[in-house]
Amino acid sequence: MNFETCYNRSDAILMEGAVAERIKHEFNIKLDEKTALAGLIYTEKGRSALTAIYTEYLHIAEKYQLPFIVTTPTRRANYIRVKEAGYDEKIIYENAVFLRNLQKNAGTTMFTGGLMGCKGDAYTASEVLSAEEAYDFHRWQADLLRDAGVDFLYAGIMPALPEAEGMAEAMAHTGLPYIISFMIRKDGKLLDGTTISDAIQKIDALPERKPVCYMSNCIHPVILEQALAHPFNCTRFVKERFHGIQANTAALSPEELNNSAELITSDGAALADEIMNLRKFADIKIFGGCCGTDATHMEEIAKRISAC
Numbered sequence: 125m126n127f128e129t130c131y132n133r134s135d136a137i138l139m140e141g142a143v144a145e146r147i148k149h150e151f152n153i154k155l156d157e158k159t160a161l162a163g164l165i166y167t168e169k170g171r172s173a174l175t176a177i178y179t180e181y182l183h184i185a186e187k188y189q190l191p192f193i194v195t196t197p198t199r200r201a202n203y204i205r206v207k208e209a210g211y212d213e214k215i216i217y218e219n220a221v222f223l224r225n226l227q228k229n230a231g232t233t234m235f236t237g238g239l240m241g242c243k244g245d246a247y248t249a250s251e252v253l254s255a256e257e258a259y260d261f262h263r264w265q266a267d268l269l270r271d272a273g274v275d276f277l278y279a280g281i282m283p284a285l286p287e288a289e290g291m292a293e294a295m296a297h298t299g300l301p302y303i304i305s306f307m308i309r310k311d312g313k314l315l316d317g318t319t320i321s322d323a324i325q326k327i328d329a330l331p332e333r334k335p336v337c338y339m340s341n342c343i344h345p346v347i348l349e350q351a352l353a354h355p356f357n358c359t360r361f362v363k364e365r366f367h368g369i370q371a372n373t374a375a376l377s378p379e380e381l382n383n384s385a386e387l388i389t390s391d392g393a394a395l396a397d398e399i400m401n402l403r404k405f406a407d408i409k410i411f412g413g414c415c416g417t418d419a420t421h422m423e424e425i426a427k428r429i430s431a432c
Contacts (some may be wrong), residue, residue: 139412158209161197188430199241220272238269249315258290277302284316296332312354339368373416396424
């Protein structure tokens, strides 16, 4: 069964929780300024930490027999940053193979996604590319992830429509299924002021294949519910296309998250309750975690969605 078939047949899919924050706070590993997590596979300590975190999330999916999706730690590994960090294109391949090897021994249905991100800062929408620039810029990474054998592509925390459009076209060009995940404010808009509804309609209208669905990550479920509740987003069309969250534990704005000196976390059961409340409002199918989450949060979420 391929990823798209699993997605269409499943009522709930578990996704990984936080990785970067746990690497920094639990394992005391400093991330590379250019490629962030991607270079960790080249050190014994880094590979060990990544293996521990991803395996922990996989075991939760296995325990509750939920389909599980995980994404490569390559959001910041675009071709400019990879070159500036002194790496080459093998870094993309080796991150994908690292997770595909974990996938081979999974005790539940598991798929590996190739994670991509905007060129600039997702929390401030700086250096936003035009659609044409984004297509050219992101083709390098999208094609390498396809060639490395990932099951789908995933655009994480995209703050502005033009670059999301170009990335969508680059992803569609690979022939792989893909997901676009936005950075969203509680006013129901991306950081560039585009409504969720308008962003989805514009990307869905592109000539290449549409995304499997749309999501938001690095957002608290209460804020996402507020965003989706605005009349311009509270439509049948949005409900039919928006199906996932990678949830933060802190109900903060993108700017507040970006400038926070401390990692803010919360009780796992409380976050799971808030996600289930969101599910009553929107047809959420993919459930993952972002800043502040760990295995305790993901297990509480898995427990609730497996019981539905």
